[in-house]
């Protein structure tokens with residue numbers, strides 16, 4: 215699909231459940247009533263069949279926490295089997311990855327993003343409102359051992375110290391795991407919060423580890439910028455939607471677990487999809503993609519235009 219600004223849309227983020235086993239301060243509202251929507255496997259299959267027919271080849275399974283789905287392995291193999299699908303990846307907090315990595319790898323999962331903001335158990339517990347770091351590290355290890363390419367995504371919330379961020383970057387030294395810093399976006403509870411500026415993280419990494427050398431290669435589905443460091447096996451990535459807007463290269467749409475299509479993380483309230491009618495689904499998607507906004511307005515007075523918190527979108 216090509217939108218009205220000439221962008222090719224070939225990547226979909228599918229949220230398969232709103233449930234999450236963490237309550238991260240910047241993601242999930244503190245007083246939220248328990249989230250409950252999960253997308254039935256048959257609807258996941260339908261939407262992927264239609265999207266793949268329209269040229270969407272890359273899929274990120276997200277949530278909530280997607281590994282809370284008892285059928286997550288089947289979800290991966292089902293999506294993978296749809297004609298036209300080339301790449302299926304998953305983003306997870308990693309808490310349940312220890313046992314799941316091997317079967318996910320066997321199901322054909324192409325890569326995993328582990329959302330991990332700090333290697334300090336106390337910082338981790340504070341940011342996730344009581345999450346335990348240990349199982350996440352075990353999950354990371356298991357994914358690595360299952361030979362699934364792994365990236366770490368860190369949202370550098372201001373409560374983290376520079377040392378927290380440097381410790382995380384160090385993971386890329388020993389292993390070919392890319393560590394990415396995702397700029398905090400003012401969605402849901404994060405509207406009231408601040409994060410470390412990408413430039414200051416960049417400078418801190420260079421002070422400690424030497425020059426960050428830009429790589430021209432693209433890793434993954436999105437518009438992150440990647441850099442290599444001398445002596446590091448993995449790369450350091452930055453995804454800075456506010457600081458360096460990449461909307462002109464946006465290739466993505468999102469489907470929420472309650473069946474809404476969002477063509478822009480920020481500006482689109484979402485179109486309800488009718489999973490019972492493939493023809494209708496196709497027309498709704500084509501029309502929505504033509505109305506995909508040119509860019510987000512996070513940096514403007516309309517910054518709070520999105521009324522869905524991130525845990526109910528999928529990031």
Ligand code: SAM
Pocket residue numbers: 234240241276277278279280305306307308327328329367368369396397398399400401404524525528529
């Ligand atoms: N539970 C899964 C996970 O941890 O990856 C999937 C859902 S989570 C909403 C997806 C990603 O969104 C995570 O990497 C999370 O850190 C990120 N995220 C949540 N709120 C954010 C915000 N306000 N700004 C930037 N990233 C955010």
